[in-house]
Amino acid sequence: MSQQTIEQKIFHIYCQFFQYKDLLKGSPALTVNPNALDDKMRASFMPTVEAETAQMVGYLMGLRGTAFTVSQMLVSLNKYYQKDDFWRRLLLEYIDLCQEKEEAAFMEESRRVRQEGEDLLKRINLYRASKKEIIDSFAAALKAQKFPVDAQKLIRNYLNMAEKNATEAWNVLTTNPAAFAPLEVVTPEGKRLMAPKEAIELNKKMGVFLRKLKT
Numbered sequence: 001m002s003q004q005t006i007e008q009k010i011f012h013i014y015c016q017f018f019q020y021k022d023l024l025k026g027s028p029a030l031t032v033n034p035n036a037l038d039d040k041m042r043a044s045f046m047p048t049v050e051a052e053t054a055q056m057v058g059y060l061m062g063l064r065g066t067a068f069t070v071s072q073m074l075v076s077l078n079k080y081y082q083k084d085d086f087w088r089r090l091l092l093e094y095i096d097l098c099q100e101k102e103e104a105a106f107m108e109e110s111r112r113v114r115q116e117g118e119d120l121l122k123r124i125n126l127y128r129a130s131k132k133e134i135i136d137s138f139a140a141a142l143k144a145q146k147f148p149v150d151a152q153k154l155i156r157n158y159l160n161m162a163e164k165n166a167t168e169a170w171n172v173l174t175t176n177p178a179a180f181a182p183l184e185v186v187t188p189e190g191k192r193l194m195a196p197k198e199a200i201e202l203n204k205k206m207g208v209f210l211r212k213l214k215t
Contacts, residue, residue, distance in 0.1 A: 007046050009097050014053045018088050028055040057094050060087065070099050131159055141213055147183075147206050148193065154181035174211040178203045 014075040017032045030052050034046050042049075061068075061076035067098065073095045081088040111118075139151035157180035162169035172179050178199075185192060185199050194202065 006097065006101060007043075009052075009093070010050055010053055011042065011046070012092060013097070014049045017053065018058045024056075024059070027059050028052060053094070057091065060091060068098075070102065071094055073098070119121070134159065138210070138213065142206070142209075145208075145209060147202070147208070148185070149178070149183050150181045154195050157181060167206075174207045176203060177206050177210055 011034065014030070017024075018030050018032075018034055021030050031115060032048055032052065033050075034042075037045060053187055054068075056192065057073070058064065058066055058068065060080075061073060062080060063072060073091070077088065077091055077095065112166045131147070135152060135155045137154040140150035142149065142154070154177060156175075158169055161172070161180075183194075183199050183202060185194050185196075
């Protein structure tokens with residue numbers, strides 16, 4: 001239901017209340033004369049019309065306040081208005097309107113939540129795509145320098161740490177990158193490729209290279 005339709009229905013109910021307000025002794029005041037409003041004026045008075053309509057409904061149903069659930073109103077309606085007359089039909093019209101508003105609000109909330117979920121999924125996919133590009137780019141640069149390391153693993157582990165602490169991750173990457181993926185100092189067959197001292201120096205060299213690569 002559109003907002004315009006909701007306002008039209010509320011205004012119709014208010015007009016009925018206004019017409020018979022003199023019969024409702026002790027009822028809340030109805031301060032807007034609907035007969036004196038044109039379409040442009042009606043829009044500016046709608047907040048007052050809605051509030052006073054709710055106050056009148058509460059008065060007729062013996063409910064306090066102005067915010068009532070549909071179930072609350074139905075209980076009061078069946079308690080005080082069992083006879084199928086003008087007031088029962090008018091109050092039922094208001095209850096039906098509130099039910100439609102609740103359903104519309106629920107549908108709008110469902111749409112909003114669904115849209116937020118879709119937007120989040122898009123951001124995740126974009127992040128994953130950009131993350132893959134970063135990994136591939138840095139890994140390719142390391143491989144081009146022939147550093148004996150699992151370059152994909154190194155950059156992937158760096159990015160995982162950077163998500164939690166970017167400063168510390170960058171410090172580790174540029175001073176001790178082998179912490180993210182160890183240098184391959186021994187072949188799968190057990191043959192040593194370099195001495196520990198060489199590995200330390202190569203680790204430092206790799207850190208310097210990554211720092212320059214970033215800048």
